[in-house]
Amino acid sequence: MNSPVELAPADFTYLHLDTARSPMHWAMVLELAPGPQLHIDEVRARVRERVRLFDIFRLGVRNGRWRRAEVVLTDQVDIDSHVTAAEYRDAADLHRQLAGLHETALPRPEPLWHITLLTPADGGVQYVLLRVHHALSDGIAGAAFAALLADGTPADLTEFERFATAPRYRIAGIEPEVLKESKTAFEDQWKAGRAGRAWPRLTRSGRREVALTSASTRELRRAARNHGASVHEFLLAAIGRTLSLAPPRGTSSEVLRVTLPVTHDQAFRHTGNAVLVSLLNLLGSEPDIRRQLERARAELAFVAARRPELSLAATDDAPKIPWPVHRAIANASMRRMSPDIHIGINPGFSKVRAVLGNPIATLTPISPLVGYSFSVTSLILGGRTSFGIVTDPAALADGYAATFAENFDRVLREAAVQEGANR
Numbered sequence: 001m002n003s004p005v006e007l008a009p010a011d012f013t014y015l016h017l018d019t020a021r022s023p024m025h026w027a028m029v030l031e032l033a034p035g036p037q038l039h040i041d042e043v044r045a046r047v048r049e050r051v052r053l054f055d056i057f058r059l060g061v062r063n064g065r066w067r068r069a070e071v072v073l074t075d076q077v078d079i080d081s082h083v084t085a086a087e088y089r090d091a092a093d094l095h096r097q098l099a100g101l102h103e104t105a106l107p108r109p110e111p112l113w114h115i116t117l118l119t120p121a122d123g124g125v126q127y128v129l130l131r132v133h134h135a136l137s138d139g140i141a142g143a144a145f146a147a148l149l150a151d152g153t154p155a156d157l158t159e160f161e162r163f164a165t166a167p168r169y170r171i172a173g174i175e176p177e178v179l180k181e182s183k184t185a186f187e188d189q190w191k192a193g194r195a196g197r198a199w200p201r202l203t204r205s206g207r208r209e210v211a212l213t214s215a216s217t218r219e220l221r222r223a224a225r226n227h228g229a230s231v232h233e234f235l236l237a238a239i240g241r242t243l244s245l246a247p248p249r250g251t252s253s254e255v256l257r258v259t260l261p262v263t264h265d266q267a268f269r270h271t272g273n274a275v276l277v278s279l280l281n282l283l284g285s286e287p288d289i290r291r292q293l294e295r296a297r298a299e300l301a302f303v304a305a306r307r308p309e310l311s312l313a314a315t316d317d318a319p320k321i322p323w324p325v326h327r328a329i330a331n332a333s334m335r336r337m338s339p340d341i342h343i344g345i346n347p348g349f350s351k352v353r354a355v356l357g358n359p360i361a362t363l364t365p366i367s368p369l370v371g372y373s374f375s376v377t378s379l380i381l382g383g384r385t386s387f388g389i390v391t392d393p394a395a396l397a398d399g400y401a402a403t404f405a406e407n408f409d410r411v412l413r414e415a416a417v418q419e420g421a422n423r
Contacts, residue, residue, distance in 0.1 A: 005055060005071055007135060008168040009314035010273040014134035015064040016330035017370060021206030023105035025112070026139055027366045029098065029212060029388065030128040030149075033359040037126055040085040042356050043117050043149070048079045050148050053157070054164035056136060056271065057148065062109035064135070068323040072109040083115045094118060094127065095402070099210040101129060102366060102390065112136050113145060128355065137163070138261075138275040139346050139365055139377070140268055150352040159351065162269045169270035173317040174310055185306035186279060190337070193281040196254030199340035202373040205394035211401035212364045214386040215412050223415035229293050231380070232345055233300060237292035238411050239343055239376060240282040244292075246407040248374075248396035252285035259339045259372065261346075262309045268347075276309035279337065289415060334371040341374040342367060348381025364388045376404070 007015075018024040032038070051057045058077055062070040088094040097118065106112050112133035119126050132145055144163035150156075174182070224234035236258075244252060258280050265274035280299035286292055303309070312333070321329075344367060353360045365377045366388035373395035377388045387408065391401040 005059060005073065006168065007061075007069065007071060008170045008272055009316060009318060010169060010171065010275075011135045012069065012326070013314050013330060014273070015061065015069050016327040017334060018065060018105075018133075018135075020105055021204055022202075022369060023103070024134045024368050024370070025102075025106055025131045026134055026142065026368060027098075027102060027129055027131045027388075028142070028145075029362075029364040029366065030130070030355065030360050031212075031362040031364070032126045032128065032355065033361045034125060035358055037119060037123075038117060038356055038358060040083070040117050043115065043128075044079050044083045046356060047083050047115065047148050051077050051079065053147055054144060054161075056144060056164050057113070058111050059136060060109040060111045061133075061135060064108065066324050066327060069135075070109075074109075074111055077111055082111065082113065083117070085117045085119065087121050088118050089121050095210050095212070098129060098212075098366070099208045099390075101131065102210060102368075103206055103208045106131060106133055113148075115148070125361075126358075134273070134368065137271065138263075138273045139344070139367075140263060140265075140274070141169075141271050144271070146352065149355045151354040151357065152352045156352055163271060166269055166271045168272040169265060169274040171264060171313050171315045173315055174313060178307070179310060182307050182310035185302070186308040186311040188306075189279040189281065189302070189308055190257075193255050193257040193279070197257060197284075197340065198251055198253040199256060199284065200248060200373055200395040201338070202369055202371060202392050203394040205392065207392060207394050208369070209391045209393045209398070209401040210366055211389040211405040212362075212366075212386070213389070213405045213409055214362050214364065214384050215409070217380060217383055217385045219416045220385055220412065223412065226415065227289065227293055229297070233293060233296045234415070235345055235378060236282060236296035236300070236343060237289055238408065238415060240284070240292040240296065241287055241289050242404060242408045242411045243341075244283065244285050244287050245411070246403055247284070248391075248400050253340065254283075254285050256282040256284040257338065257340045258282055259337075259342045259370070260303070261344050262303065264309075264313070276313055278303045278307075278309040279339070284340075289411075337371065339370075339372045342370065342372050342376070344375070344377035346377065346379050348379050353382075362386050366390050374400075374404075376408075
């Protein structure tokens with residue numbers, strides 16, 4: 001049936017940018033701790049029990065590309081088609097299957113999420129892949145979808161309500177002087193990142209590669225302290241250093257134009273999308289971690305002071321224009337921005353960390369490629385910080401996601417043992 005729920009302008013952005021070859025869903029990979037293996041019937045039973053908790057679990061979209069989106073609330077979700085099982089042989093095969101699912105658009109107008117239980121052929125670790133269309137939520141509000149699977153009493157599950165039942169996040173009109181300064185800041189950043197760029201652009205191939213890695217949160221904090229930096233600064237610098245040491249196809253880019261998500265909701269209590277995109281420029285051919293940190297610190301200070309992300313905010317007071325025109329403008333804006341890479345650094349919130357009695361060892365986010373050919377998204381949750389890497393192999397060469405992960409692990413290990421390196 002049709003739904004009284006209305007998506008907000010920020011949600012529409014991901015429908016405008018969505019294509020069959022570049023679907024706009026994010027995903028979360030749940031690595032389960034070793035133990036008794038789950039059966040697909042158990043998982044389906046849990047989801048069937050939970051799917052009516054919140055309307056967002058039954059929300060889909062009809063059209064939404066060149067025709068205006070129509071929100072649909074499904075009476076009966078087909079759990080068998082929304083919760084499926086697959087078998088993998090080894091880590092390489094697991095990553096190939098994750099990439100294949102990440103390439104595959106979620107069908108409309110069915111509810112825009114999907115769960116896949118991935119079981120090893122010869123025993124071992126199981127994984128659960130949750131995919132959710134970005135129009136339904138950003139990564140922070142996406143915590144609501146954990147309620148489809150997570151263990152817990154009704155009281156435990158109330159922690160997810162703020163991400164499922166609050167009004168859709170909306171951005172009111174921005175003060176003209178603030179908006180003017182933001183647009184100037186954005187243009188300054190764009191011009192600063194115009195020269196010396198050689199990063200391969202996203203192709204229309206539709207292919208994706210995925211790699212997963214993680215590190216001790218305690219070790220990351222130690223590494224940051226060793227260099228007199230915050231964790232946020234340190235991770236930006238470590239990624240810049242890794243890409244400088246191991247560039248795709250062996251060709252460094254002097255500057256890396258980065259899209260960095262910045263939340264507009266400091267209370268972290270929203271439903272939908274509250275994340276804006278800031279633009280910053282990292283060094284792409286600088287192996288010295290100290291110089292990378294200097295650049296990262298300066299760029300973050302620029303973003304905090306001048307707020308370039310507001311220049312692209314999808315506000316409620318934007319002019320009302322036909323849907324196809326809006327889509328054309330959104331895609332033209334992304335082409336003009338022409339980002340190289342995406343870096344997401346996200347805090348985790350959930351205290352519920354088991355599925356049907358099986359503890360979750362690691363939660364790893366993976367993001368869509370929105371105009372860029374490389375993405376690394378981190379989740380700082382308890383004792384582990386995870387990193388999901390997504391690449392366009394047609395742009396960056398086959399195997400680059402795994403190459404980056406291997407070199408990134410080395411950069412993090414080296415930084416963690418450099419006691420007092422920058423004191």
